[in-house]
Amino acid sequence: MSKTVTVSDQTGTEALAAQLAAVAKPGDVILMHGTLGMGKSAFCRAFIRAVANNPHEEVPSPTFTLVQIYELDRLPVWHFDLYRLSDPEEIHELDIEDAFADAVSLIEWPDRLEYLTPENRLDIHIEPGSNPDGRVFILEPSGDDWIKRIDQLSRDQA
Template sequence: MTKTVTVSNQTGTEALAAQLAAIAKPGDVILMHGTLGMGKSAFCRAFIRAVADNPHEEVPSPTFTLVQIYELDRLPVWHFDLYRLSDPEEIDELDIEDAFADAVSLIEWPDRLEYLTPENRLDIHIEPGPTADGRVFVLEPSGEDWVKRIDQFAGDPV
């Protein structure tokens, strides 16, 4: 079961991220798929700002640090960017299993996880949209809990 949401611009991406942040809970793993420039980091920033309930929350890219940890009031969020990793064994040094247990894990370039990919997760595939700034988000839940939440998720396009 997948759900497709089309947005027309960056504001739509931010609205979708906020909608998903509202249903997030500790232990959630969200895998962000898409080519360079599709908006994976923009989506993650908007998601973190929504959880923080602060549109001005400082959200640096984890491209060079590989992970940014946000101990937010509602729930912790770990934002991973695995682009520079070449071996899943390097991921062990990031304490990713701690994040999987206690936080929301937002993971860019999840193909690098290989055998570490959890079964219970939400895969988000981002594709070009009908306009230059538009995007198509394909939400693909795995695991009973995600399937239920995405089945009930409105995901209204913006």
């Protein structure tokens, strides 16, 4: 079961990220799929700012650090960018197992996880929309808990 959410601009992306942040809990793993420039990092920033309840929260890209950790009041969020990894064994050095157990894990370029990909997760595929700023988000939940939470989201964002 997947759910498609269409947004027309960055504001729609931020609204979807906030909806998912509102239902997030420790142990959640969200895998962000999409080509360069599709808005994976923008979605993750909006998600983290929503969890922080602070639209001005500084959220640097983990492109070079590989992971940014946010110890937020409501729940911790670990933002991973695995683009620069060449071997899934390198992921262990990032303490990803700790994130999987105790935090929300937002993971860009999740294909690098290979055999470490958790079974209970939410895959988000981002595709171009009908205008330059629009996006189509395909949410693919794996695990009963994600299915229930995704079912509660509105179908389309304007």
